[in-house]
Amino acid sequence: MKDQRFIIAHREALIGIGLVIINFLIWFGFAYGLGSGDPASYTYILGFPAWFFYSCMAGTIFMIFLIWLVIKLFFKEVPFDEEVDDECTGK
């Protein structure tokens, strides 16, 4: 018998991997994409170098927003205790 709750749990773990990959791409991509030139020729946003602004500041805020959105949309509430097994198989 396959526990419905585990199917949900497996999907959420995969979502976690997806998020961490997106996080990595934003963080790493902006940093070394925009920041690899000569530091003297950097453009600045709000006083910070552009690579830093996008990678560490805007990127972090975007990730927090994305995590919030993903949890609202895809994360399901399941009971953790055993006695309620039957109730959740229908959901």
Added chain:
Amino acid sequence: MHWQVIIPLLLFLIIIFGIGIWANQHVRSSHSFLQEYFLGGREMGGFLLAMTMMATYGSASSFIGGPGVAYTKGLGWVLLAMAQLPAGYFVLMILGKKFAILARRYQAVTLIDFLRERYKSHTIVILSAISIIVFLFSAMTAQWVGGARLIESLTRLHYTTALFLFVISVLVYVIIGGFRAVALSDLVQGSVMVIGTVILLIGTVIAGGGIENIMAALVAENPNFVSPYGAKGELTPLYVSTFWILIGVGVVGLPQIAVRAMSYKDSKSMHRAIIIGTIAIGTIMFGMHVIGVLARPVLPGIEIGDKVMPLLTLKVLPPFLAGVVLAAPMAATMSTVNALLMLVSSTVVKDIYLNYIKSTASEQEIKRASFIVTTVIGLAVIVFALNPPDLLVWLNLFAFGGLEAVFIWTVVLGLYWKKANKYGAITSMITGMGLYIFIDRFYPSIFGMHTVTLPIIISFIVFVIVSLCTSSLCKDEEWVI
């Protein structure tokens, strides 16, 4: 002594003691001492869970060591520190609901309980217990030393006195209050950490005359301070991205973090904790490290990195606020120490004493054993912290990476791969640890990558191959997945 600075610190300590005493009421009235003392009765809500994960993870190095390095390396170090953002959501999502459900089914109180039920192997229990005790004991000693140094520098007390003061305040509330006290004080400590970071960041920007001014001063001194490669170009993309494994995703393998992923109340707590935890970790890691960089023009010429944060705080903030901010590294150190102390004593009591020495121990005997073990460990740490032996310093240096190399696949594959078996787990644990020590000793930063990278990759391959080859030996041990 700076009394105005010390008063907020004292207030902070009094609150922490109060929490310990309050939590003790729960331990006394609980029907299951083990679940209550070591897990707080699995009752943590979202905010509490987020704060205790964050406070356990954010140690003295995030508040004292980290800003000091950022001071010498520039914005590149902040970039590297931001690799820690996944620590806020990744562990809870990956271990997730499956870990929470299975931990309840097995009545697991420690990570090792889970591994024992999953793999049914004494070798794994013993290997895990040894790695936890050896590595976390040394990690704890380092935090102990850090806490004492902090008190020493603030109060001008002698190091030994400072050490005793620090250790006794931590021991008292851990021993009387257990996990609930630890988690609740993490709530206070975590909040102090976030608030302290924000205050100091604002103070530093004002003292430096705005971000533009500070950046211009940095570029004038050395343009590399504002590049992602670090002041001397030492932070290569490969090194930074493999460091991401150690402090970002590899955190799944840390037992002190994993045990928190089995202690929350319900799904809703977990969802909230993911959001709050990510915001809190993002704020602290960004704030504290960027403060280190901004401090350079504000407070030039500091030779010892560890002094940057305390000196900066005393310079840019009025004394009372400085006290509040300096409570933050104090909080970070205490919350990490008490989580480690809890974990080591639960390993000794639950995983060794109850499994192998006296499985029929009564509630009363378990209680007594827990108090004795926690006290003895705490006092043993004092002896080592007074005069740290070289071996301990060396062990502490790679406690994080070592634990990750041992536990990450054993936990993650054990949770999600039904063919994972004890032979795979044992060989992978030994390979991970052995390789980690070997590379650390003989080829540090091999191929320009962080030391932890290869052990994690190779122990994964070993785990999968050995599990597949030995699958015929474990046919009868079906595992629900």
